[in-house]
Amino acid sequence: MKRPGIIRRSINRLLGRNFDAAGGSGRWPRSAALWAQNSASLAARKVMNPRISYLAHNSPAGASVVESWTNALCGDGPAVRSAHPDPEVRQRLEDSFAEWSLHAAIEGDGFDLSGMLETLTRSVVQAGEGLVHFVIDDGAQLRLRLLNPDQLDSSKTVPSLGMTGDGPNIVSGVEFNERGRRVGYWVLPDPPDAPWASVALPERVDAADIAHCFVRKFPGQVRGISWLAPIATRLLELDQLEDAALMKAKVAALQTYFLTDANDVSGMFKPDEIEGFDPATVEVYPGSVTALPPGVGITAPLVGDMVQIAEVMRHMLRSIASGCGLTYERISSDLSQTNYSSARLGEGVFQRKVKAAQSSLLVAQFLLPVWRRFVMLEILSGRVSAPDFEANPLAYLNAKFLFPGMPPIDPLKQAKADALDLASRTKSRAEIVASNGRDISDVDSELEDDPFYVSDPAQAQALLNQPEEVANA
Numbered sequence: 001m002k003r004p005g006i007i008r009r010s011i012n013r014l015l016g017r018n019f020d021a022a023g024g025s026g027r028w029p030r031s032a033a034l035w036a037q038n039s040a041s042l043a044a045r046k047v048m049n050p051r052i053s054y055l056a057h058n059s060p061a062g063a064s065v066v067e068s069w070t071n072a073l074c075g076d077g078p079a080v081r082s083a084h085p086d087p088e089v090r091q092r093l094e095d096s097f098a099e100w101s102l103h104a105a106i107e108g109d110g111f112d113l114s115g116m117l118e119t120l121t122r123s124v125v126q127a128g129e130g131l132v133h134f135v136i137d138d139g140a141q142l143r144l145r146l147l148n149p150d151q152l153d154s155s156k157t158v159p160s161l162g163m164t165g166d167g168p169n170i171v172s173g174v175e176f177n178e179r180g181r182r183v184g185y186w187v188l189p190d191p192p193d194a195p196w197a198s199v200a201l202p203e204r205v206d207a208a209d210i211a212h213c214f215v216r217k218f219p220g221q222v223r224g225i226s227w228l229a230p231i232a233t234r235l236l237e238l239d240q241l242e243d244a245a246l247m248k249a250k251v252a253a254l255q256t257y258f259l260t261d262a263n264d265v266s267g268m269f270k271p272d273e274i275e276g277f278d279p280a281t282v283e284v285y286p287g288s289v290t291a292l293p294p295g296v297g298i299t300a301p302l303v304g305d306m307v308q309i310a311e312v313m314r315h316m317l318r319s320i321a322s323g324c325g326l327t328y329e330r331i332s333s334d335l336s337q338t339n340y341s342s343a344r345l346g347e348g349v350f351q352r353k354v355k356a357a358q359s360s361l362l363v364a365q366f367l368l369p370v371w372r373r374f375v376m377l378e379i380l381s382g383r384v385s386a387p388d389f390e391a392n393p394l395a396y397l398n399a400k401f402l403f404p405g406m407p408p409i410d411p412l413k414q415a416k417a418d419a420l421d422l423a424s425r426t427k428s429r430a431e432i433v434a435s436n437g438r439d440i441s442d443v444d445s446e447l448e449d450d451p452f453y454v455s456d457p458a459q460a461q462a463l464l465n466q467p468e469e470v471a472n473a
Contacts, residue, residue, distance in 0.1 A: 037218050041225050042172050045154060049127055052228045055235050056126050061320055061331055062235045065228060068330045069125045070118060072354050073362060075404035077114030080371060081439050083398035089386075093396070096384065097374060104370075106135055106143040113370075116144055120213060120366060123149060129214035129224030132366065133187070133205065134373055140381045142374050148191035153202040154223070156186040171222045173202065174212075182207045213365040215357075231323040238316050245309045254286050325353055344409050351406055363401050372397045405436035 021028070034040055055062035080097055082090040101113035116132070123130035123146075131147040158170040168184075169176045175184035186202040187210075214224025228235070314332075321328045327346045329335055375396050378384040389396055408414035421427035430440045 038220055038222060041221070042154065042223060045128075045223065048229060048232070049149075049226060052126060052226045052232050055228065055232060059235050059239050061238060061317065062228060064331045064333075065231070065320070065324050065326060066122060066125050068326055069227065069324075070122045072350070072406075073121050073357055073403075074114070074118045075437075077112075077117060078362075078367065078401040078403045079437070079439065080367075081400050081402060082396075083400065084395045089396075092384065093375065093378075096378060097371065100142070100374060104142075104144050106137075106145045113144075116146060117362065117366070119146055121362065124213055124215075124224065124361065125227045127224070128226040128229070129212065130366075131185075131187075131213070132211040132370075134209045134211070134370075136377070140377060142370075142377050144370070147187065148193075149224075150192050151188045151190070152223075153186045153188055156202055174222050175204070175207075182212075185210045185212070211366045211369050213361060215361060227324060231320045234316060234320050234323065238313065238320065241309070241313060241316070245313070248309070326350070340409060347406070347409060354406075358401075358403055367401050368399065371399045402434060402437050402439055405438075 052062075056066045057063065080094060082093045084090040084093065103109060104113040105111035105116055120130040120132060127149045129149050131149060131152060133145040133147055135143045135145055137143050153173040156170055156173045158168055169178075170186065173186045174182060175186065177183045184207055185205045187205050188202050189200050190196060214221075215227075217225060226232075314334075317332050318328045321331045324331075327350055329338055329343070329346070330350075375384070379386045379389055379396070386396055418427070418432045422429065422432065433440045433443050
């Protein structure tokens, strides 16, 4: 007959989990589980976003995260290139869009499309999402209104009525149809934090008139999650560590001297002064010399080395950089431990993240819808002639956006690498030019008008073979 211990171990072996992350070990606290991502993210917004807003405006590292991502994604704004095959039509559409983009904001002049894109991107990074309302003015012109993410009424949640879904299905201000498609947004007239904010009810805006930009991290996600959510607690702890280190440095600067005479040989104190002495009344000033009566001593804790604190802070900054997808150098502006190889590897990975975010976030969710709405209004109003629009609408509605290229770490090495790729036919001129944020047609047009353009292959090869010492001189 088997003993109870053997039976118990056999049952535990059958019912136990072979994955440590799914086990019942005490290493996993009960709170370390995210059961419902969508519900948890919607419920956490009201508490999390104000805290992150505080960090973005008060924490140096938090502000650096927001500004670094915003500048990397936007730069000075992208250039649009129409997909129409006719050069004249393409140029006319691009010129009209460039002129309109200078007055795109409904607020008026001085806030162009590039400025709106920067503000929208900052909102996406900080609050997790950004919203733009498409408005048609009296002159049949498209105007853009930036919305505060809090204007999308998060309290507006209405479940669909009945088993057949006869009523609207609204989740946190976003309305869906029976197939799960976004069909409307319930927007408050004024931001909740505006000084003139009222208690007006939210108004329904058709989904075609709203550009809702956010990174979708899981299926069914309704609202965006701040990019600073994984590092918010670490940012707060870093600020607290800096405050503690600063206080520690201040205490270390209080250099004070105490004179003690155990046997009262010097006779500095009278007997009544010794008996009535209160140690709590001793005042300490930087650089002061204080005499203590016999039998009284003051012991102060030793101040530790500040180098250890600096190393801990550097480690925390690296952890913050990893959590938000940036490099340590971009957050801290500390280049003391950077060499060419590590900088090139880090920048290569970061640039890939930037290009992916530009394509899936800014272009797909904002810039391309703006372009298509603009072109449609121009054609419907008669400002742009498009007799073949019905036969080939995509030629008018499609476009590509060229963002400014990031400067290479070593321009000479990058130029040589591009020349070798071109000579070995592993890259085209169009791909190399596009990586710098330019259009090849624009570059060729500028080169034709440039009297100093070097078109001699022999001279170009001589420049390619030039030693780096001479090139950098």
